[in-house]
Amino acid sequence: MSLAAILWQANAGQAERILAHGFVRGLGDGSLPVESFSRYVAQDAYFLEAFARAYAFCLAHGTTREDLHGFAGLIVGVLDELKLHRDYAARWQVALEGVVPIAATAAYVDFLLATAKRGDLGETIAAMTPCMRLYAFLGRSLSAGKVAPRYAEWMKTYADPGFEALAVQLEALLDRHASDSPAVRANYRRAMDLEYGFFDANL
Numbered sequence: 001m002s003l004a005a006i007l008w009q010a011n012a013g014q015a016e017r018i019l020a021h022g023f024v025r026g027l028g029d030g031s032l033p034v035e036s037f038s039r040y041v042a043q044d045a046y047f048l049e050a051f052a053r054a055y056a057f058c059l060a061h062g063t064t065r066e067d068l069h070g071f072a073g074l075i076v077g078v079l080d081e082l083k084l085h086r087d088y089a090a091r092w093q094v095a096l097e098g099v100v101p102i103a104a105t106a107a108y109v110d111f112l113l114a115t116a117k118r119g120d121l122g123e124t125i126a127a128m129t130p131c132m133r134l135y136a137f138l139g140r141s142l143s144a145g146k147v148a149p150r151y152a153e154w155m156k157t158y159a160d161p162g163f164e165a166l167a168v169q170l171e172a173l174l175d176r177h178a179s180d181s182p183a184v185r186a187n188y189r190r191a192m193d194l195e196y197g198f199f200d201a202n203l
Contacts, residue, residue: 003180004171007126007188008133015134016193019141023199027155030148032203036038037151038094039201043086046099048097048196050109051131057116058173070173077166084157104201108194115187122178123187129174130191132167139163 001009008015018024026032041181045199052075059071089096101109115127139158145156157163 001186002171002175004129004174006180007129007174007185010185011044011130011189011192014189014196015137018192018199021196021199021203022156023203024138024142026146026203028142028145029163030150032151033143034092034150034203036118037088040097040199041085041088041094042099042201043102043105043198044097045082045089046101046111047105048078048082050113052129054112054116054124057113057119058121058128060169061119061124063121063162067173070169074166074170076176076181077163080092081157084153089134097108104194104197104203108191108198111194112197122181123176123183124183125170125174126178127187127191129170130188130195132163132170134192134195136167137166182190 008142023032023036026036055071055078059068059075060067062071085098088094112127117123118124135158137148139155139160143159
């Protein structure tokens with residue numbers, strides 16, 4: 001079993017806990033208040049900009065041509081997500097400029113960037129992989145049931161095979177650069193906990 005699979009399996013309980021959270025269930029059945037989703041969109045856009053910067057640190061610390069292409073492609077994937085957020089923002093009149101991060105967003109961003117700045121590629125990727133794998137899991141899981149139209153575009157984005165391919169690409173980089181160490185396991189788990197906190201804070 002790959003390291004990426006081992007880490008995901010070790011955190012499967014937390015993934016299921018997030019899937020069962022009221023925010024996520026509200027995305028699926030359309031019951032999530034628009035004001036909650038709008039707040040989430042603004043905070044997530046702020047987070048994604050930091051996520052792209054963390055990828056840039058990974059690109060800088062890459063060791064092969066494959067790393068260069070891999071992380072550059074992942075940065076493009078984040079930029080595509082941000083385009084979706086801009087579409088949401090225009091539709092629901094959400095301001096994406098001058099976003100002040102709430103505590104949950106700031107904690108996640110600070111964790112990612114502090115980890116990335118330390119320069120250990122494996123540990124940084126371990127902190128970033130849960131976001132990608134979790135969103136692919138949520139999109140696929142929610143799309144398997146009855147999808148309410150209000151947030152169907154969100155679910156379609158993260159259930160898309162193209163997003164799954166990005167998650168798999170990042171997991172391959174994790175397997176290449178990380179070892180099964182306490183720090184790697186701790187970073188993966190910390191990111192999963194921060195994901196739960198992010199959804200919880202925006203409900």
